Amino acid sequence: MPILLEQLRYVVLGTRDLEAARRFAGEELGLQVAKEDADEIALRSDERQYSLVLAKDDARRQALGLEVRDEAALQAAAEALQARGIALVRDPALAARRNVRALAAFATPGGVRVELVVRPQNQAWRFFPQRDAGLTGLAAVALRSTDVAADEALWTEVFGLRVGDWVGDAAYLGFDAAHHRLSLHPSARAGVLAVEFGVEGINQVMQQFYRLRPVPEAIVHGPGRRPASGQVFLSFAGPDEVLYTFVAEGAQVDPAAPPRPRQFAGGPESQCAWGSECRIPELDGRAAAPSARPALRGVPRG
Amino acid sequence: MIRLRDVCYVRLGTRDLDGATRYANEILGLETRERSRGAAYFKSDQREHTLCYFEGDPADQVVAFEIDGRAELDAAGAELERLGHAVHRGTADEAAQRKVRDFIAFRDPTGNRIELAWRPQMGARRYHGERDAGITGFSHVGLCTTDAVRDEAFWTTVCNARVSDRIGDAPLLRIDEIHHKIALFPTNRAGIQHINHQVATSDDVQRSFHFIRERGIPVVFGPGRHPTSSARFLYFEGPDGMVYEYSSGVRSIADEPTYRERQFEFGPPGFCEWGAKPEIKEFKA
Numbered sequence: 001m002p003i004l005l006e007q008l009r010y011v012v013l014g015t016r017d018l019e020a021a022r023r024f025a026g027e028e029l030g031l032q033v034a035k036e037d038a039d040e041i042a043l044r045s046d047e048r049q050y051s052l053v054l055a056k057d058d059a060r061r062q063a064l065g066l067e068v069r070d071e072a073a074l075q076a077a078a079e080a081l082q083a084r085g086i087a088l089v090r091d092p093a094l095a096a097r098r099n100v101r102a103l104a105a106f107a108t109p110g111g112v113r114v115e116l117v118v119r120p121q122n123q124a125w126r127f128f129p130q131r132d133a134g135l136t137g138l139a140a141v142a143l144r145s146t147d148v149a150a151d152e153a154l155w156t157e158v159f160g161l162r163v164g165d166w167v168g169d170a171a172y173l174g175f176d177a178a179h180h181r182l183s184l185h186p187s188a189r190a191g192v193l194a195v196e197f198g199v200e201g202i203n204q205v206m207q208q209f210y211r212l213r214p215v216p217e218a219i220v221h222g223p224g225r226r227p228a229s230g231q232v233f234l235s236f237a238g239p240d241e242v243l244y245t246f247v248a249e250g251a252q253v254d255p256a257a258p259p260r261p262r263q264f265a266g267g268p269e270s271q272c273a274w275g276s277e278c279r280i281p282e283l284d285g286r287a288a289a290p291s292a293r294p295a296l297r298g299v300p301r302g
Numbered sequence: 303m304i305r306l307r308d309v310c311y312v313r314l315g316t317r318d319l320d321g322a323t324r325y326a327n328e329i330l331g332l333e334t335r336e337r338s339r340g341a342a343y344f345k346s347d348q349r350e351h352t353l354c355y356f357e358g359d360p361a362d363q364v365v366a367f368e369i370d371g372r373a374e375l376d377a378a379g380a381e382l383e384r385l386g387h388a389v390h391r392g393t394a395d396e397a398a399q400r401k402v403r404d405f406i407a408f409r410d411p412t413g414n415r416i417e418l419a420w421r422p423q424m425g426a427r428r429y430h431g432e433r434d435a436g437i438t439g440f441s442h443v444g445l446c447t448t449d450a451v452r453d454e455a456f457w458t459t460v461c462n463a464r465v466s467d468r469i470g471d472a473p474l475l476r477i478d479e480i481h482h483k484i485a486l487f488p489t490n491r492a493g494i495q496h497i498n499h500q501v502a503t504s505d506d507v508q509r510s511f512h513f514i515r516e517r518g519i520p521v522v523f524g525p526g527r528h529p530t531s532s533a534r535f536l537y538f539e540g541p542d543g544m545v546y547e548y549s550s551g552v553r554s555i556a557d558e559p560t561y562r563e564r565q566f567e568f569g570p571p572g573f574c575e576w577g578a579k580p581e582i583k584e585f586k587a
Contacts, residue, residue, distance in 0.1 A: 202504065203527065203575065203576065206525065206526070206527065206576040206577075207575075207576050207577055209576070209577075210576050210577030210578055211577065223508065223525075224508070225505055225508070273505065273509070274505065274508040274509045274511070274512055275509055275512035275513065275516075276512060
């Protein structure tokens with residue numbers, strides 16, 4: 001029995017310049033500061049108490065927070081991961097800092113740090129954005145992975161995620177009514193490629209485009225529409241080489257009867273049905289050297 | 303009252319008929335239906351033609367509106383003459399060139415050449431564009447006006463147009479339930495200011511933005527969204543300085559008795575709610 005994920009919960013991003021990261025999160029994304037101290041700022045985007053944590057740390061220190069149902073699920077995850085030789089380490093001190101009942105962390109074969117949390121807190125008072133960007137909440141996280149096939153196997157076999165679609169070697173993974181909540185992109189280094197926030201509609205995506213267009217190099221992809229998920233999107237560069245994407249619309253999936261995953265060709269054409277320019281190496285196939293191309297899951301490398 | 307039922311066709315003179323034809327086919331995505339007697343006819347919807355380029359002066363520009371009957375055509379001619387507009391009754395040969403049974407031609411108060419057409423020809427075959435621009439049909443024209451108040455009065459009192467909204471002094475006029483089929487933009491000349499084709503979805507608008515830009519054709523406004531009609535739009539340059547527009551999602555005004563026109567500012571926010579800034583002379587203060 002796979003361990004069911006309840007929710008995509010938060011992203012932790014290390015940053016050397018906490019003040020710059022905070023300014024970007026507030027002024028560009030419109031996130032609301034939930035709590036902060038000298039070393040860490042937690043920011044809200046929706047009903048969750050926070051969905052983005054900025055930590056004064058090495059920029060390579062990143063983590064993904066995923067909610068599991070209860071203590072039993074955490075225990076089952078520990079066993080399932082142990083069977084694959086992956087240690088799930090409990091951390092009560094971090095659980096207290098993250099304001100959750102229990103927390104245990106592991107690293108995926110592709111190098112991404114994951115925090116499994118039990119009973120994270122929602123906020124009763126509604127989200128009040130610093131800027132009216134039209135955010136509806138944390139929607140998805142795109143991950144760089146040094147071993148996409150092994151990561152895909154972990155997520156589908158241990159946590160029961162379904163493959164929404166593949167685009168080239170990248171895998172889009174979902175567990176609820178959204179087309180995907182995680183995506184895995186082959187890369188020479190591991191970490192968070194992009195944090196994706198839902199916005200109300202195409203108007204907010206296009207307004208962000210015109211807001212950023214005068215800023216050189218700010219827009220890295222879009223505005224466009226993803227052929228796989230049907231989402232309208234705009235990706236733009238944030239601090240510490242992390243990208244941010246605003247998404248809207250997109251296909252809804254019946255998790256009980258999901259459609260069969262489709263394989264799209266690799267390359268920028270498969271990333272945008274409008275034909276927008278793509279400057280993200282992970283999406284146009286430039287990030288992974290040919291030798292690093294992952295084997296298909298379950299098929300020995302020939 | 304002259305009852306305009308729909309915008310019908312546009313006729314544009316050009317010194318380079320081959321170039322204009324290539325543009326209409328390869329860029330706009332229209333279908334050539336006929337090349338004859340120094341003219342090319344283009345199809346954009348179920349009608350036999352909605353655009354005609356002919357060998358001539360590029361300043362020679364005509365827009366036609368369909369009216370219901372020959373008696374209405376006669377009455378319209380008489381009314382226009384009474385108001386001091388010179389009216390030309392189309393000859394059989396001229397009517398054949400326009401693929402209509404009968405028409406009259408006159409100039410509006412600014413001097414724009416207008417035709418009223420009876421029984422324009424429908425096509426038996428459906429439109430199939432030269433490229434997949436998603437065009438669903440020719441939908442409206444922007445007309446130049448040298449006096450917006452005077453011309454608004456002409457279109458709304460001599461003809462049956464109603465004001466749907468105004469951007470500054472520029473009225474957007476409807477003759478059916480579509481938000482506008484005519485728009486009047488203040489300037490210092492007569493002529494057609496832009497030509498609109500509707501496309502099926504806002505994806506088509508966005509795709510054409512990249513298609514057109516990649517071919518080195520100036521995009522002069524958009525992609526954007528009009529706060530007036532709610533249409534997603536793209537304006538780009540055509541032959542002889544004409545501006546073409548694609549748009550999708552134009553608002554319908556179904557509740558005619560209670561609809562009240564609104565006033566928008568004459569500035570970028572009045573033209574686009576996404577933040578695009580027009581590079582079109584008549585859209586700039």
